Amino acid sequence: MQKTKSSPFPWLVLRTQVLSARLDRRVPKVLLAIGMVTLAAMVWSVGQGEYPVPPLDVVRTVLGLPTATSDYGFIVNTLRLPRTLVAWGVGMALAIAGTITQGMSRNPIAAPSIIGVNAGASLAAVSLIVVFPGVPIAFLPFAAFMGALTVAVLIYLLAWNGGTSPVRLILVGVGFSLVAGALTNLMVTFGNIYDVSQALVWLIGSVYGRSWAQVLAFAPWLIVFGLFSLVLSRELNALQMGDDLARSLGSRLEWQRGLLSFSAVALAGSAVATAGGIGFVGLMAPHIARQLVGPSHEGLLPTAALTGGMVVVVADLIGRLLFAPIELPCGIITAVVGAPYFLYLLIRDRK
Amino acid sequence: MIDPALTARKLTLAYDSKPIIEGLDLAIPAGKITVLVGPNGCGKSTLLKGLGRLLKPQQGFVYLDSTSIFKLPTKTVAKQLGLLPQGPTAPEGLTVRELVAQGRYPYQNWLQQWSEEDEKEVETALTITELQAFAERPVDSLSGGQRQRAWIAMTLAQNTQILLLDEPTTFLDLAHQIEVLDLLYDLNQKEGRTIVMVLHELNQACRYGDHLIAMKDGDVYAQGKPDTVMTKTLVQEVFGLECRIVDDPVAGTPLCIPVGRKVLGIV
Numbered sequence: 001m002q003k004t005k006s007s008p009f010p011w012l013v014l015r016t017q018v019l020s021a022r023l024d025r026r027v028p029k030v031l032l033a034i035g036m037v038t039l040a041a042m043v044w045s046v047g048q049g050e051y052p053v054p055p056l057d058v059v060r061t062v063l064g065l066p067t068a069t070s071d072y073g074f075i076v077n078t079l080r081l082p083r084t085l086v087a088w089g090v091g092m093a094l095a096i097a098g099t100i101t102q103g104m105s106r107n108p109i110a111a112p113s114i115i116g117v118n119a120g121a122s123l124a125a126v127s128l129i130v131v132f133p134g135v136p137i138a139f140l141p142f143a144a145f146m147g148a149l150t151v152a153v154l155i156y157l158l159a160w161n162g163g164t165s166p167v168r169l170i171l172v173g174v175g176f177s178l179v180a181g182a183l184t185n186l187m188v189t190f191g192n193i194y195d196v197s198q199a200l201v202w203l204i205g206s207v208y209g210r211s212w213a214q215v216l217a218f219a220p221w222l223i224v225f226g227l228f229s230l231v232l233s234r235e236l237n238a239l240q241m242g243d244d245l246a247r248s249l250g251s252r253l254e255w256q257r258g259l260l261s262f263s264a265v266a267l268a269g270s271a272v273a274t275a276g277g278i279g280f281v282g283l284m285a286p287h288i289a290r291q292l293v294g295p296s297h298e299g300l301l302p303t304a305a306l307t308g309g310m311v312v313v314v315a316d317l318i319g320r321l322l323f324a325p326i327e328l329p330c331g332i333i334t335a336v337v338g339a340p341y342f343l344y345l346l347i348r349d350r351k
Numbered sequence: 352m353i354d355p356a357l358t359a360r361k362l363t364l365a366y367d368s369k370p371i372i373e374g375l376d377l378a379i380p381a382g383k384i385t386v387l388v389g390p391n392g393c394g395k396s397t398l399l400k401g402l403g404r405l406l407k408p409q410q411g412f413v414y415l416d417s418t419s420i421f422k423l424p425t426k427t428v429a430k431q432l433g434l435l436p437q438g439p440t441a442p443e444g445l446t447v448r449e450l451v452a453q454g455r456y457p458y459q460n461w462l463q464q465w466s467e468e469d470e471k472e473v474e475t476a477l478t479i480t481e482l483q484a485f486a487e488r489p490v491d492s493l494s495g496g497q498r499q500r501a502w503i504a505m506t507l508a509q510n511t512q513i514l515l516l517d518e519p520t521t522f523l524d525l526a527h528q529i530e531v532l533d534l535l536y537d538l539n540q541k542e543g544r545t546i547v548m549v550l551h552e553l554n555q556a557c558r559y560g561d562h563l564i565a566m567k568d569g570d571v572y573a574q575g576k577p578d579t580v581m582t583k584t585l586v587q588e589v590f591g592l593e594c595r596i597v598d599d600p601v602a603g604t605p606l607c608i609p610v611g612r613k614v615l616g617i618v
Contacts, residue, residue: 010448010487013465022452022465106442234464238456244436247405249509250429250457295442296449298464 027299030292031306038088038310045087045317046080050325078212086210086274087316087330088309089222091281093271095308096229098282099289099301100264103240104257107169109345111283112148112268115169116176118279120151121272122203123180123187129199130191138217144273148265151176156261205278205331207316214274221270225263226305232260233297240295278315278331280338281308287345354417356381356513356545357402357432361411364394364401371397372569374411379513379562384539385547386560390590394569395549396437396517402547403434403515415513429457433506437517437549441490447501448486451476454508476507480534496527503534514538516548520555528552532559557581557604565589581605 011022046062047053053076057067061076098111112118124147125140159172184203188196201208235256238246247253268282285308286300292307293299312330315337319328355378364372371394379385379402387395400406402413404420413420420428433454441450454476455469477483480500485493490501499519506514519535520528536559538544550556556563557577564574567589573580586594592609599606612618 010446011465013470015465015467018462020463020465020467020469103442108443231461234456234459237453240442241453242436242439244400244405244434245439247425248403248429248432248434248436249453250426252425290444294449295445 021298024293024296024299026293027303030303034303034306034310038306038313041310041313041317042084042088045084045313045320046076048317048320048324049075049080051075082212082215083207083210084313084316085215086218087207087312089215089218090207090271090275090278091285091308091310091312092226092305093218093222093267093308094278094282094312095285095289095304096226096301097264097268097271098284098308099286099297099304100229100236100260101282102286103236103297103300104260104264105169106240106242108287108349109283109342110169111280111286112264113277113279113282114342115151115155115173116180117148117151117155117265117268118272118277119177119180119184121145121148121269122277123147123184124150125273126184126187126199126203129195129202130187133192133195137213140273141217141221141270145266145269147180148269148272149262151180152261152265201329202276204329205276205334206329207275207312208327208329210275218270218274221266225266225270229260229263229267230298230301232256232263233301236260236297236301240297275312276329276331278312278334280334280342281311283345284334284338284341285311287341353381355379356415357547358414359398359402359411360414362401362408362413363410364397364406365409366397368409370409370569372401375570377564377571379545379547381545382539382543383545383561384535384559385545385562385564386556387547387549387564387566388551388553388556388589389566389572393566393589395566397569398566399434399515399517399547399549400436403432404428405434405436426457429509429511431511432513432515433509433511434515435502435506435517435519438521439502441498441501443491444489445491446487446489447482447493447504448473448477450490450501451482451486451504451508454505454510457509472508472510476504479507479538480504494527495523496530499523499527499531500534503531507538511544513545514547516546518549518551520550520552528555535559553581553586553607554599554604557606558599558602577604581607 010025012025014021043055043058047055047058053072057072058076060067061072062081101110101112102108121144125144128135128140128143155172159169188199235251238249238251239256243253286304289300289304289307293303311334315333316330319330319333322328357379359375359377362372362375363370389395397406401408415428415431451473455472458469477486480503482500482504485497490498493501519531523531532555535546539546560577563577563580565572565580565585572589573585581596583594583596586592586607594607594609597606597608
């Protein structure tokens with residue numbers, strides 16, 4: 001307690017004539033630290049593989065500086081960099097979607113993967129791959145978004161109930177996941193063998209073989225809806241006080257909730273379209289971020305985003321190091337860590 | 352007579368088309384403390400939500416300064432009327448200062464998210480509720496009384512002329528109940544704020560209320576000054592409780608002493 005007294009104001013305040021904002025003092029340091037860990041993991045990850053590239057050469061190649069071998073350019077920039085970037089971006093998108101879902105529902109165990117939104121996105125994306133094999137990659141995010149949106153609307157109609165019943169939300173979500181999973185299997189059974197094998201690797205949640213095409217198809221979704229979510233962070237702060245209080249503070253509740261849900265669904269859907277169902281990131285990242293910077297969303301959203309990005313980049317790296325040269329999809333790594341964490345949250349929440 | 356702060360006309364409030372209150376007319380006097388009493392389920396909280404535009408009426412109107420409250424932009428209303436619901440819970444880890452700052456929401460927009468006035472009002476609210484020493488503590492680490500003060504501080508930062516509070520003393524021990532009521536009394540006396548609150552404790556309702564509204568089955572059974580409203584018959588008819596009314600030896604307001612079977616010797 002003495003410590004907080006020596007720094008009487010725990011906020012960084014920005015104030016000009018037209019603009020004013022505040023941020024928890026811890027945020028910049030935390031963002032910097034997470035960013036540095038992520039960067040280190042990315043460099044390691046890009047250097048790692050059948051044809052190892054030393055870290056310094058990775059950095060030089062990315063920056064366009066000359067290196068010992070000219071092969072590095074192809075290996076780093078064409079083969080490995082897009083994969084790591086996809087991992088990072090997908091992690092950020094899932095984490096933002098999870099933070100929004102948890103804040104809006106005031107439910108610590110809500111996340112798009114838990115309530116079935118990701119399963120809906122998967123079903124729509126697999127359907128597209130199997131039914132229209134020739135469709136360009138850029139269409140996948142749209143299909144996945146529609147699938148995710150459908151599940152989100154169904155959940156709202158069937159289980160929202162003010163978001164106050166965590167168990168109900170999750171049970172309905174599990175139901176949706178099972179139905180969507182079964183339909184996805186059906187699609188896989190009827191599909192052409194080549195398309196199906198591609199769909200299967202993707203379904204577990206993997207950034208294997210991701211190219212610049214995927215990065216470019218996904219980036220606009222992340223940037224647009226990521227920034228949009230950040231703009232709405234003040235609304236999310238009001239919503240997490242509960243419906244009655246948000247309303248009495250003057251929040252246009254239904255409208256704000258609609259915008260936020262739309263943003264979360266777009267982020268989760270496009271992430272799933274890009275890298276499949278990487279589970280538990282949207283669940284874990286917001287909790288880790290809350291421990292680091294507290295529950296105000298102006299700081300929480302960016303922190304959760306960078307945390308999610310770091311988690312997936314590191315999970316992908318671990319998946320490749322653990323049984324090298326065999327690769328484990330990063331979705332398996334996040335599940336191994338995330339599932340026990342989910343159980344811990346459930347048990348803690350029961351008290 | 353001064354214009355009422357809030358007026359309800361033919362107000363019908365319902366949950367899922369099940370009406371709780373039907374065709375109610377009511378005026379909340381400005382600058383006074385109004386206390387709503389009544390048995391559980393009589394519609395006190397529903398009425399409070401209706402007055403605070405949290406519940407859309409099925410029929411009828413609530414007027415704030417002679418304008419229908421639903422015709423005004425909700426942020427405009429939030430600058431004139433604050434409502435503290437029953438048993439609010441803060442997000443885990445939210446500090447008292449952050450909670451109180453949330454009360455500034457109606458004054459902020461995309462560009463102005465933390466003005467000097469916001470900062471000043473939050474400081475004032477923390478000072479009035481004597482919470483400066485706890486400002487950096489998470490709300491969930493406070494005692495019940497401190498926590499309730501933090502919530503009241505949030506509604507104070509909203510800087511509204513009218514405050515609606517749903518059972519602000521529930522779950523508090525007696526000393527903390529009086530602390531909260533004294534705080535509200537100060538606000539009313541020093542700043543002339545209109546306060547409407549739901550209370551369960553009839554003796555506190557009589558002591559702190561200028562205007563008492565007794566509700567039964569979604570309707571106003573009686574209203575007026577506590578000395579005229581709080582009678583033996585009223586408690587019998589509204590609460591189904593046999594009691595005696597004596598003068599409060601400290602305040603002189605009505606004091607309701609329940610009879611109960613133990614005294615009557617009936618088992």
